[in-house]
Amino acid sequence: xxxxxxxxxxxxxxxxxxxxxxxxxxxxxxxxxxxxxxxxxxxxxxxxxxxxxxxxxxxxxxxxxxxxxxxxxxxxxxxxxxxxxxxxxxxxxxxxxxxxxxxxxxxxxxxxxxxxxxxxxxxxxxxxxxxxxxxxxxxxxxxxxxxxxxxxxxxxxxxxxxxxxxxxxxxxxxxxxxxxxxxxxxxxxxxxxxxxxxxxxxxxxxxxxxxxxxxxxxxxxxxxxxxxxxxxxxxxxxxxxxxxxxxxxxxxxxxxxxxxxxxxxxxxxxxxxxxxxxxxxxxxxxxxxxxxxxxxxxxxxxxxxxxxxxxxxxxxxxxxxxxxxxxxxxxxxxxxxxxxxxxxxxxxxxxxxxxxxxxxxxxxxxxxxxxxxxxxxxxxxxxxxxxxxxxxxxxxxxxxxxxxxxxxxxxxxxxxxxxxxxxxxxxxxxxxxxxxxxxxxxxxxxxxxxxxxx
Ligand SMILES: Cc1cc2nc3c(=O)[nH]c(=O)nc-3n(C[C@H](O)[C@H](O)[C@H](O)COP(=O)(O)OP(=O)(O)OC[C@H]3O[C@@H](n4cnc5c(N)ncnc54)[C@H](O)[C@@H]3O)c2cc1C
Numbered sequence: 001x002x003x004x005x006x007x008x009x010x011x012x013x014x015x016x017x018x019x020x021x022x023x024x025x026x027x028x029x030x031x032x033x034x035x036x037x038x039x040x041x042x043x044x045x046x047x048x049x050x051x052x053x054x055x056x057x058x059x060x061x062x063x064x065x066x067x068x069x070x071x072x073x074x075x076x077x078x079x080x081x082x083x084x085x086x087x088x089x090x091x092x093x094x095x096x097x098x099x100x101x102x103x104x105x106x107x108x109x110x111x112x113x114x115x116x117x118x119x120x121x122x123x124x125x126x127x128x129x130x131x132x133x134x135x136x137x138x139x140x141x142x143x144x145x146x147x148x149x150x151x152x153x154x155x156x157x158x159x160x161x162x163x164x165x166x167x168x169x170x171x172x173x174x175x176x177x178x179x180x181x182x183x184x185x186x187x188x189x190x191x192x193x194x195x196x197x198x199x200x201x202x203x204x205x206x207x208x209x210x211x212x213x214x215x216x217x218x219x220x221x222x223x224x225x226x227x228x229x230x231x232x233x234x235x236x237x238x239x240x241x242x243x244x245x246x247x248x249x250x251x252x253x254x255x256x257x258x259x260x261x262x263x264x265x266x267x268x269x270x271x272x273x274x275x276x277x278x279x280x281x282x283x284x285x286x287x288x289x290x291x292x293x294x295x296x297x298x299x300x301x302x303x304x305x306x307x308x309x310x311x312x313x314x315x316x317x318x319x320x321x322x323x324x325x326x327x328x329x330x331x332x333x334x335x336x337x338x339x340x341x342x343x344x345x346x347x348x349x350x351x352x353x354x355x356x357x358x359x360x361x362x363x364x365x366x367x368x369x370x371x372x373x374x375x376x377x378x379x380x381x382x383x384x385x386x387x388x389x390x391x392x393x394x395x396x397x398x399x400x401x402x403x404x405x406x407x408x409x410x411x412x413x414x415x416x417x418x419x420x421x422x423x424x425x426x427x428x429x430x431x432x433x434x435x436x437x438x439x440x441x442x443x444x445x446x447x448x449x450x451x452x453x454x
Contacts, residue, residue, distance in 0.1 A: 002027045002060070005323045006082050006099050008069050008270060009107035010052065011039015012309040013301025016316025017105040017323070018055045023332075024324030027060045029099060031084060033068040033432070039109055040129070041309035043136040067097075069108075070432040072273040079104055079296035080274045085438055092435075096443045103296045103323035106271050106284075107316055110264035110302035111410055112154070115356070116370050116378075117363045119225030120260065124232075128158040128261035134165075141167035143257025147234050149173040149222040150261040152354040156205035158259060159214060169214045170253055175262075176354055177219035177241050184353020198308060198346065223250070223363040225258055234258050243357020262356060265414050266303040268426035282414070282426075288337060289328055290319035298323045306350065311343030361419060370419065371412040373405020378419065385420040393422040406433075 005021040007014050010032035018030045032039075037056065038048025049056075056063045064086060071083040079101055087094035112129035114120065126142050128150060134140045141162055147170045148159050159172050174181060209216060223245060224235035238249035271284045276292040276299065279285040284299040286292055292299050298319035301312035318336050326333060364370075366379030384399040393416075396402065402416045403409030408428055409416070416422065 003102045003325055004029070005103045005105060005320065006031065006101035007105040007107065007320065008032075008082070009039065009109055009301065010034070010037040010063075010065075011107060011109050011301060011312065012041055013107035013109070013312035013316035013319075014039070014105070015052050015055055016313040016318075017107055017298070017300055017320035018061060018316075020317040020320025020322075020326070020336075021103075021105070021324035022055065022058050022060055022320070024321060024326040025060075026102075026324035027062070028058075028320075029062045029064060029101070030055065031064045031067045031069060031082075033066065033089065035065055037063075037065070039309075040133075041312075043133060068432045069270060070434045071430055072270050074273075074275050074294075080294070083443070085432075085434060092437075094435075094438055096438055096441050098443045098445045100446055101296075103298065103325075104274070105290075105298045105300060105316070105319045105323050106274070106276075106292075106303065107299070107301045107312070107319070108267040108270055108303060109312075110266045110306065112261050113263050113265045113414065114150070114260045114411070115262045115360050115363075116368055116412075116415060117223050117225070118365055118368045119227070119231070121369045121372050122225050122227055123230040124227065124256060125225050125258045125260065128154065128259040131257070131259040132158045132161045135161035135167075139165050141165040142259065143255065144168055145170055145255050146257045146259060147171055147173070147222065147236075147253055147255045148259045149175070149220075149234070149236070150263075151175045151356065152261065152263050153202055153350070154261055154263075156202060156209070158261065160205045160208050162259070163208060163212050163214070167257075169209075169212065170255055171215045171217060172209065173220045173222065173236060174216070174218045174354075175221040175239055175243055175357065175360075177239065180241055180355075181218055181353050184349060187349065187352065198310070221363075222258060222260065226252075231255060231258050239357065240359070241357065242359040244359035244362050263354065264302060264306050265410075266306075267410075268303060269428040269431040271297075271299055271303060272426045273429060273431065286319075289322040290315055290340075291322060296323075305344060305347040307343045307347030311340070311347065314340045314343055370415060371400075371402035371405065371409075373407050373412075374401040374403075376400045376402040376412075376416075381416060381419050385422075393417060393427075396420050396422045 003026040005026045007017040036045045037052035042048035067086040073081040082099040084097045085094040131142045222234045238246040277285045300315035300319040364378040368378045380400045
């Protein structure tokens with residue numbers, strides 16, 4: 001009987017996962033909550049379909065767009081069950097389906113992370129990812145005079161997308177000091193030879209910024225946003241290597257939009273619900289073949305480490321190949337594994353060059369909002385962390401309501417955990433919002449298998 005592999009996520013990692021599994025002869029159900037394939041990287045639908053076309057058209061691939069995995073159920077034995085709602089997120093009457101695959105590849109990607117600062121909740125302050133999605137997908141610039149700030153090479157493609165959408169970029173500010181960034185990027189220089197493509201891409205962005213005379217500064221951050229009803233000015237300051245502010249270096253810059261990014265937070269609710277072990281704090285632990293610690297469950301892409309779209313696709317290929325039962329010593333698998341290892345070395349370099357400085361919380365004031373959904377302030381969290389709820393994410397939530405709002409701690413969770421020293425912010429048995437009416441409907445089980453068996 002044909003092996004059935006369910007792949008969650010149709011970004012670079014999930015598309016790689018589907019392609020890898022199809023090569024083994026498996027039947028694939030490829031699921032994504034978005035209308036189009038491509039994930040965060042291939043935002044322009046024509047590009048996305050050019051990349052995804054061969055997978056989606058494959059006779060053994062069942063493509064489920066606008067389909068959300070809202071829960072993963074762990075049976076006593078066997079591969080976890082996958083609960084899906086099919087249909088537009090805002091529409092009534094989504095179909096409820098349950099799949100029991102032979103293997104599961106999880107590739108749900110990451111969110112961009114923003115550290116809070118006074119005024120970050122003002123209209124006109126965007127995550128850099130949201131600004132980029134608007135610029136790439138809709139050709140819309142979030143403002144006419146935009147400051148981009150945060151940490152990591154992702155700031156450069158965001159600036160490039162905004163320039164192409166017609167924005168004037170005041171500056172790009174990297175919080176890491178020049179010495180720290182240079183040390184991180186130039187360590188073990190021989191490894192860089194395997195990443196000439198990435199280096200070329202970054203050089204291209206840098207050249208575009210230079211052509212538009214966009215100043216790029218290191219060791220500087222936005223520590224406050226001010227404005228009457230929306231952002232009108234950003235206060236920037238010079239930072240020490242630990243990201244504490246150098247007193248007297250504050251400067252006000254007039255802007256009508258501010259884009260901020262401090263790296264990425266992997267979307268861990270599905271792997272955590274499946275029971276997968278984590279490593280290094282926020283990433284899913286995988287072995288050489290992208291196998292997680294749960295039998296039959298494989299992981300790929302940003303949930304196993306932040307290394308970019310090419311690395312995500314390579315991990316996906318390997319995960320899908322393994323999930324479909326492909327031989328580990330197949331020459332193509334051996335080559336893919338080598339490319340994946342190089343990508344991991346690149347991820348480690350990236351993390352080393354752009355760590356979050358330990359003293360960033362010094363930018364906060366007691367009244368600074370940390371959880372925007374519930375308007376929980378830094379002061380509320382400090383009181384809770386000093387009280388009986390210390391060290392328990394659940395108790396901090398109940399005491400302060402941080403993370404109980406519509407985003408369910410996706411945005412503030414890691415920050416709250418860091419500020420209060422409380423534990424895992426990723427435990428979320430219901431991964432995506434679901435209506436009670438949808439839950440009440442009896443699910444349709446294993447449609448893919450039935451189609452296959454006919
Ligand atoms: C906001 C943002 C912008 C980025 N922009 C750039 C850029 O410009 N240049 C660059 O080099 N890198 C960029 N990156 C990084 C790059 O996109 C990633 O390296 C790459 O896309 C990772 O691939 P992935 O498949 O792991 O995740 P993604 O590309 O994020 O794909 C994950 C997919 O899973 C789907 N999904 C998630 N949860 C569920 C669920 N429960 N049910 C169903 N489907 C689900 C999502 O809809 C998404 O399509 C960006 C990342 C982010 C977060």
